[in-house]
Amino acid sequence: MSQIEAFKHAQPVPDDIAVSTRNICKTYGTVEALKDMTLEFPRGQLTSLLGPSGCGKTTLLKIIAGLLPPTSGEVTVNGKPVTGPGPDRAFVFQDFALLPWATVLRNVAFGLELRGVARSEREDIAARYIREVGLSGFEQAYPHELSGGMRQRVGLARALSVDAQVLLMDEPFSAVDEQTRRKFQEDLLALVQNENKTFIFVTHSIEEAVYVSDQIAILLPRPSRVSEIIRPTGFRQKSADSIRRDPEYLDIVDDIWASLRSYVE
Amino acid sequence: MVYRPLFLKLLSALILFGAWEIAGRIPVSYAFPTFLDSAAALWRMTIDGSLFVAYAETLKPLVTGVAISTVLGIGLGIWIGLSRVFDWLFSPIFVVMQSAPLAALIPLLVMAYGIGLTSKVFVVCIMAMPVIVLNTAGAVRHTPENIKAMCSSFMGTRIDMLFKIIIPAASPLIFSGLRLGISAGFIGAILSELKITPTGVGDIITFSRSIADYPSMYAAIFSIIVLAVLFLNLLERTEKHLFKGNDRGYVSD
Amino acid sequence: MKLFGITLPAMSSLILWGLLWEVVGQAELTFFVPPLSEVVRTLITIIGTPSFLSALGETAYAFGMGVFFSILIGVPTGILMGRSRLLDELLLPWVNVFLSAPLTALVPVLMVLFGFGMKSIIITTALFAIWIIILNARTGVRQINRSLVEMARSFGASPVEAFFKVYLWAALPEILGGVRIGIIRAVKGVIIGQLLISIAGFGALFELYSTNFMMAHFWAVLLVLFALAFSISEFLAYLERKVAYYAAVR
Numbered sequence: 001m002s003q004i005e006a007f008k009h010a011q012p013v014p015d016d017i018a019v020s021t022r023n024i025c026k027t028y029g030t031v032e033a034l035k036d037m038t039l040e041f042p043r044g045q046l047t048s049l050l051g052p053s054g055c056g057k058t059t060l061l062k063i064i065a066g067l068l069p070p071t072s073g074e075v076t077v078n079g080k081p082v083t084g085p086g087p088d089r090a091f092v093f094q095d096f097a098l099l100p101w102a103t104v105l106r107n108v109a110f111g112l113e114l115r116g117v118a119r120s121e122r123e124d125i126a127a128r129y130i131r132e133v134g135l136s137g138f139e140q141a142y143p144h145e146l147s148g149g150m151r152q153r154v155g156l157a158r159a160l161s162v163d164a165q166v167l168l169m170d171e172p173f174s175a176v177d178e179q180t181r182r183k184f185q186e187d188l189l190a191l192v193q194n195e196n197k198t199f200i201f202v203t204h205s206i207e208e209a210v211y212v213s214d215q216i217a218i219l220l221p222r223p224s225r226v227s228e229i230i231r232p233t234g235f236r237q238k239s240a241d242s243i244r245r246d247p248e249y250l251d252i253v254d255d256i257w258a259s260l261r262s263y264v265e
Numbered sequence: 266m267v268y269r270p271l272f273l274k275l276l277s278a279l280i281l282f283g284a285w286e287i288a289g290r291i292p293v294s295y296a297f298p299t300f301l302d303s304a305a306a307l308w309r310m311t312i313d314g315s316l317f318v319a320y321a322e323t324l325k326p327l328v329t330g331v332a333i334s335t336v337l338g339i340g341l342g343i344w345i346g347l348s349r350v351f352d353w354l355f356s357p358i359f360v361v362m363q364s365a366p367l368a369a370l371i372p373l374l375v376m377a378y379g380i381g382l383t384s385k386v387f388v389v390c391i392m393a394m395p396v397i398v399l400n401t402a403g404a405v406r407h408t409p410e411n412i413k414a415m416c417s418s419f420m421g422t423r424i425d426m427l428f429k430i431i432i433p434a435a436s437p438l439i440f441s442g443l444r445l446g447i448s449a450g451f452i453g454a455i456l457s458e459l460k461i462t463p464t465g466v467g468d469i470i471t472f473s474r475s476i477a478d479y480p481s482m483y484a485a486i487f488s489i490i491v492l493a494v495l496f497l498n499l500l501e502r503t504e505k506h507l508f509k510g511n512d513r514g515y516v517s518d
Numbered sequence: 519m520k521l522f523g524i525t526l527p528a529m530s531s532l533i534l535w536g537l538l539w540e541v542v543g544q545a546e547l548t549f550f551v552p553p554l555s556e557v558v559r560t561l562i563t564i565i566g567t568p569s570f571l572s573a574l575g576e577t578a579y580a581f582g583m584g585v586f587f588s589i590l591i592g593v594p595t596g597i598l599m600g601r602s603r604l605l606d607e608l609l610l611p612w613v614n615v616f617l618s619a620p621l622t623a624l625v626p627v628l629m630v631l632f633g634f635g636m637k638s639i640i641i642t643t644a645l646f647a648i649w650i651i652i653l654n655a656r657t658g659v660r661q662i663n664r665s666l667v668e669m670a671r672s673f674g675a676s677p678v679e680a681f682f683k684v685y686l687w688a689a690l691p692e693i694l695g696g697v698r699i700g701i702i703r704a705v706k707g708v709i710i711g712q713l714l715i716s717i718a719g720f721g722a723l724f725e726l727y728s729t730n731f732m733m734a735h736f737w738a739v740l741l742v743l744f745a746l747a748f749s750i751s752e753f754l755a756y757l758e759r760k761v762a763y764y765a766a767v768r
Binding site for chain 2: 622629748
């Protein structure tokens with residue numbers, strides 16, 4: 001934990017905290033999935049949870065979403081403790097979780113449908129976000145007619161359309177091809193800039209985490225713990241296509257790999 | 266917690282047999298004996314050996330029919346799966362047979378082959394064979410291309426291909442076909458004993474019904490269901506023993 | 519199958535078998551196989567007769583009722599088993615037993631309990647169909663993608679909403695698959711019931727024709743019955759393929 005202290009001194013942490021987890025533990029029988037996780041997620045920024053497989057990053061995300069109850073500890077969103085899923089958070093799934101029997105329009109509107117928004121209203125909102133994610137013209141298409149990347153755009157539009165303050169993304173780009181993923185990452189940067197939302201982003205790609213994050217929490221397995229918090233600052237203001245050539249970007253990627261490589265089996 | 270599955274199985278048996286006992290005590294019908302009476306009848310028939318005599322009779326057409334269907338069905342299925350001509354020629358027959366109520370053929374079989382063993386073996390075969398043939402053929406036809414290519418690339422012969430690749434790859438579906446085929450064979454064997462001539466277990470059922478000895482009738486029915494379940498369990502064990510890697514899953518006709 | 523570069527339709531070999539039937543019949547090799555042409559002629563003469571129509575009606579009624587009850591009871595039972603672990607562990611062993619048990623042995627019980635009439639035939643039909651319907655509905659519910667369930671929860675769906683908007687639809691391909699197999703089994707069940715319980719419907723016609731050695735009539739009715747069973751099975755397979763597109767992307 002001393003490293004976290006060190007980073008707190010080195011870089012200023014914004015004091016406006018949207019989501020925080022305090023001493024989260026999660027055990028399955030005798031297996032300890034998470035141990036004493038304490039993390040803070042600044043408002044309006046993107047925080048990545050990065051780590052090798054088995055470090056509990058997805059478990060932590062699902063606890064924040066309210067899909068899993070923690071064994072002990074507390075999650076607060078805007079100071080209010082989380083007891084289950086709530087309208088302040090929206091989830092983007094790794095495998096998209098689209099309804100195969102529903103059109104793109106109904107899929108995007110599904111979150112609003114469950115909230116009891118009237119049909120015409122929710123379809124207007126959905127149509128707007130379908131346009132925003134670049135799927136105009138596909139409103140009446142079914143998921144099986146779309147490519148993987150387009151399906152995830154539907155999942156993203158669904159999460160955006162409920163207008164939650166916190167967006168939880170569980171390895172959202174891992175099931176799409178490399179080129180689509182790059183496009184997604186660039187779009188995500190724009191999204192963080194334009195929407196005043198808090199993003200919590202789970203990934204196993206070091207490059208992806210460094211590229212898109214304001215803050216990276218590095219988790220290590222056995223027992224699961226936060227090893228480091230990194231806040232890349234130098235290249236955040238640069239344009240999307242020059243980040244990958246920035247020396248600080250490359251250094252951080254190398255550093256993270258150096259600290260993770262011994263944990264990769 | 267370790268004993269939960271076993272405990273629940275016992276509990277579930279207890280609930281069913283308990284309900285049977287209570288329904289028999291009320292009684293829901295004059296023709297509905299209690300569980301204990303039926304169990305006593307089963308015990309009596311086991312002790313005096315009449316059950317074994319009956320099964321010796323019932324198993325004759327059943328085992329013969331199942332054996333013929335297994336050998337012929339798997340052989341024909343592999344052939345159909347490998348040859349396009351045979352597929353075109355024979356598949357439609359078995360597809361129609363599988364969806365058709367073949368029990369309707371029984372009066373014809375009786376006319377052609379009399380009321381003896383031959384007719385009964387025939388009934389078991391026509392009930393059991395279609396699903397065995399179709400499952401085998403389907404599985405053989407859909408052997409993954411990449412492992413077949415692997416076999417040829419490592420210089421496997423056609424015989425290697427058949428016995429080391431195609432049949433093992435098809436074995437889960439072949440066994441599920443056998444499971445369905447054998448259970449259909451049981452249906453056929455009992456049907457022929459009830460419909461053609463009462464022999465074996467069918468005789469116990471028919472006779473005890475005619476003299477209103479309902480406990481014996483229920484006991485005989487119970488015993489044949491138990492036998493079918495045991496038989497299929499044995500098949501499952503055989504599969505697990507022969508093909509250790511097989512995934513267990515239900516595939517149905 | 520290709521012949522001279524032309525792809526032959528899948529079931530076209532049946533024409534060949536029909537020709538073989540005709541030849542065997544014309545050659546009078548056996549009394550039991552009259553020529554196909556004679557069977558077809560007989561078929562045309564009996565198809566409009568009252569005895570045929572009433573047999574068809576009786577069979578269709580027993581079949582329809584049996585299928586109706588097996589779906590009505592089977593689908594909800596299967597869904598409940600898929601959702602509740604306790605219920606599943608209590609019921610599954612028995613469902614598996616009855617799925618593979620020789621159900622014909624139970625028919626005599628039905629006869630003494632419910633009489634020698636339509637009621638027993640309907641129950642026999644339902645008994646043949648219901649177990650696979652239960653089992654498939656259960657499988658359908660159990661293999662629903664976890665993230666679809668989590669998605670519904672994370673967007674705040676109530677249990678009832680989640681059931682009607684997500685679970686039921688996600689399990690639909692399996693449920694329909696179970697209903698298709700169940701219906702094929704019901705066709706067999708209804709005929710077995712008619713042969714064993716009371717000589718009614720098509721069962722009666724088969725008895726009548728075989729005891730009077732009316733071979734052409736016998737084969738004609740058999741042909742109609744097989745054709746009906748096959749059409750029902752193919753129609754249901756077609757329906758199932760229509761929802762198959764989404765079974766693949768769940």
